[in-house]
Amino acid sequence: MTVLxxxxxxxxxxxxxxxxxxxLYKRYSTLLFNYFYRVTKDYNASNDLLMETFARIHxxxxxxxxxxxxxxxxxxxxxxxxxxxxxxxxxxxxxHESDVQxxxxxxxxxxxxxxxxxxxxxxxxRLKLSERNIVTQYYLLEMSYEAIAETxxxxxxxxxxxxxxxxxxxxxxxxxxxx
Amino acid sequence: xxxxxxxxxxxxxxxxKAKDISNEExxxxxxxxxxxxxxxxxxxxxxxxxxxxxxxxxxxxxxPQQKQSILRLNKWWPVMVAAASFALLILVFNQGNSLQDxxxxxxxxxxxxxxxxxxxxxxxNGSDIAWLNSELKxxxxxxxxxxxxxxxxxxxxxxxxxFIRQLEDESTPSVQMALLNTLEEIQYEDLNNDLxxxxxxxxxxxxxxxxxxxxxxxxxx
Numbered sequence: 001m002t003v004l005x006x007x008x009x010x011x012x013x014x015x016x017x018x019x020x021x022x023x024l025y026k027r028y029s030t031l032l033f034n035y036f037y038r039v040t041k042d043y044n045a046s047n048d049l050l051m052e053t054f055a056r057i058h059x060x061x062x063x064x065x066x067x068x069x070x071x072x073x074x075x076x077x078x079x080x081x082x083x084x085x086x087x088x089x090x091x092x093x094x095x096h097e098s099d100v101q102x103x104x105x106x107x108x109x110x111x112x113x114x115x116x117x118x119x120x121x122x123x124x125x126r127l128k129l130s131e132r133n134i135v136t137q138y139y140l141l142e143m144s145y146e147a148i149a150e151t152x153x154x155x156x157x158x159x160x161x162x163x164x165x166x167x168x169x170x171x172x173x174x175x176x177x178x179x
Numbered sequence: 180x181x182x183x184x185x186x187x188x189x190x191x192x193x194x195x196k197a198k199d200i201s202n203e204e205x206x207x208x209x210x211x212x213x214x215x216x217x218x219x220x221x222x223x224x225x226x227x228x229x230x231x232x233x234x235x236x237x238x239x240x241x242x243p244q245q246k247q248s249i250l251r252l253n254k255w256w257p258v259m260v261a262a263a264s265f266a267l268l269i270l271v272f273n274q275g276n277s278l279q280d281x282x283x284x285x286x287x288x289x290x291x292x293x294x295x296x297x298x299x300x301x302x303x304n305g306s307d308i309a310w311l312n313s314e315l316k317x318x319x320x321x322x323x324x325x326x327x328x329x330x331x332x333x334x335x336x337x338x339x340x341x342f343i344r345q346l347e348d349e350s351t352p353s354v355q356m357a358l359l360n361t362l363e364e365i366q367y368e369d370l371n372n373d374l375x376x377x378x379x380x381x382x383x384x385x386x387x388x389x390x391x392x393x394x395x396x397x398x399x400x
Binding site for chain 1: 322
């Protein structure tokens with residue numbers, strides 16, 4: 001079976017077959033949108049970040065090194081954009097208790113998730129933005145510790161520790177959330 | 180340093196790199212963290228707003244096509260190729276042949292992709308849909324297959340068993356995801372049974388498995 005890998009698709013984009021960007025968008029838009037949304041809780045900002053990610057994929061296509069995998073490259077572009085966005089809003093954002101339940105899954109879809117998942121997302125909302133970001137990179141984007149380390153500008157070991165500690169904090173927060 | 184090793188053991192277990200942890204305290208934490216990660220992974224994904232899809236399409240359309248000849252023999256060659264492809268597409272769309280006839284004369288995958296994209300502007304009838312189902316079955320290119328599935332998603336009420344059975348034979352994650360998205364919306368009678376069987380497959384991509392599990396958990400809640 002002929003499978004057009006992400007790497008081949010990006011080569012085509014670099015050669016000027018821009019419509020192929022649509023295929024990459026199809027492959028990654030849902031994941032990236034949910035990544036942005038689960039960290040920011042902001043639907044409009046997530047939209048903007050998603051569009052900006054693909055604009056940058058096109059803009060910086062020539063900086064892609066063929067020896068690298070495309071998937072982490074794309075996630076790195078998205079993560080960097082999100083990091084910039086979080087820096088901008090970190091001084092003004094404060095998540096109110098009423099907003100807390102909206103992290104991850106919209107209230108109208110609560111029937112689709114278990115009670116434990118609902119409590120987990122409430123606990124996620126209580127994490128610091130940077131912790132929520134790193135946990136979401138880990139479980140949703142399934143970024144390796146190497147990729148997280150590169151994006152966060154920390155060592156691989158430190159990336160693993162940060163993920164572990166954020167998850168342990170989630171575990172502790174879960175105890176405080178009533179069933 | 181000791182704590183770091185302790186945390187490394189925990190994460191090796193959560194990541195599936197270690198089957199067990201000898202330290203009892205780390206094992207307890209590891210099991211809890213693994214459950215948390217599982218719960219997070221199996222949360223349903225939000226759909227990307229259609230307005231964003233449209234904006235991206237407009238963005239892509241707005242980028243000038245600058246296909247470069249690898250051999251660089253003639254800088255106008257790519258332009259000529261693009262123009263010829265476009266002319267061919269216009270020609271096949273205006274001749275009144277059946278879609279199937281028009282499609283058969285397209286040789287390259289980009290032309291085929293463009294052709295399928297353009298079908299979004301047309302109202303397809305039952306025989307067009309049956310033909311697209313058969314193309315979906317025999318096509319090898321996953322990008323074309325995803326585009327066909329997305330197109331057929333607009334005709335959910337006309338999709339029959341031929342479409343539903345595509346998931347059984349499909350092994351490419353991107354196509355599996357596209358099929359699952361549409362099957363979820365169709366909500367046909369045996370969806371749960373088919374998905375249970377599907378999630379039992381070996382070597383299933385994590386995202387695909389998570390999507391299938393999410394559809395199942397929705398319907399069983």
